[in-house]
Amino acid sequence: MQRPILTPHATGGASPLTTADAEVADLQWWGHDPHSHDAPQLLYAASGSCTVEVEGVEFRADQGTAVWIAAHAEHSARFDDEFVPISVLPAPDRPGPSSACALAIDERLRTLLLRYARVDDFAALGQLIDRIQDAPELAQQEAPLTIPRGRLTGPIAAAFEADPSHDSTLDEWALTLHCSVTSLRRAFLAETGLSFTEWRTRFRVEQAIPLLERGAQVSLVAARVGMTHNGFTNAFRRTLGHTPVAHRAA
Structure with a gap:
């Protein structure tokens, strides 16, 4: 069942922004269906990350990046299990960027976002909205990996999502699903644009990112996603252009 991200403190035009309830216990859902707002929205991850699709384009919000959603733009979201959102709805006279984009969040902006979310600090609000206008737009992010949901591919993807x-x-999957290996290969390529092996590697690398960002050791992360240390390091570098060690230290 769909549940809203936001816990509004005011409706109508009474307040220029709304914040999310930052209690992890309240985040027992995985996202929300397509919808839109009359005002623009800034979505930020106090922890974890989420993928936001805005009019067919996907963006990722995390601790270093917020997603700007223009007024009336239809959008939906998928949350990871560590995601704690902060949502800012500026007043109509502070429109911000005219279209969806990713914005770089520096330490000062993060501090303002967290301060407002915790105590509704309206002194922080004014500074926050002013700085949002000047936050640098990031290059469009690579679309997240497609998770196939077909009759043949869906059970395989679900197994990897679980572990x-x-x-x-x-x-082995062909035996379980009563089909040929060729059918499985064709289904993966048709639904994801990747071979099964390429998809599995990309999936594992993407699953490793939040673990590294929480400070887990590279060797432990590699084992958690079913790869050797060297294999994981090479795959991570091919996918993201830098090593897991560098990502963990960033």
Whole structure:
């Protein structure tokens, strides 16, 4: 069942922004369906991350990046299990960027976002909105990996979502699903644009990112996603252009 992200403190034009309830216990859902707002929205991740699709374009919000959603733009979101949102709805006279984009969040902006979310600090509000106008737009992010949901591919994707280190081969899956290996390969390519092996590697790398960002050791993360240390390091570098060690230290 759909639940809203936001816990409004005011409606109508009484307050220029709304904040999310920052209690992890309240975040027992995985996202929300397409909808829009009359005002623009800034969505930020106090912890964890989320993927926001705005009119067919996907963006990722995390601790270093917020997603700006223009007024009336239809959008939906998928949340990871650590996601704690902060949502800012500026007043109509502070429109911000005219279209959806990713904005870089520096330490000062993060401090203002967290301060307002915790105590409704309206002194922080004015500074926050002023600084949002000047926050640099980031280059459009690469779209997140497609998670296939087809009759043949869906059970495989679900197994990896439950455990990224899942190690059943396509031959074993073909027996389980009563189909040929060729059918599985074709289904993965058709639904994701990648071979099964490429998809599995990308999936594991993406699952590793939040673990690294929480400070987990690279060797432990590699094992958690079912890869050797060297194999994980090479795959991570190919996918993101830098090593897991560098990502963890950033």
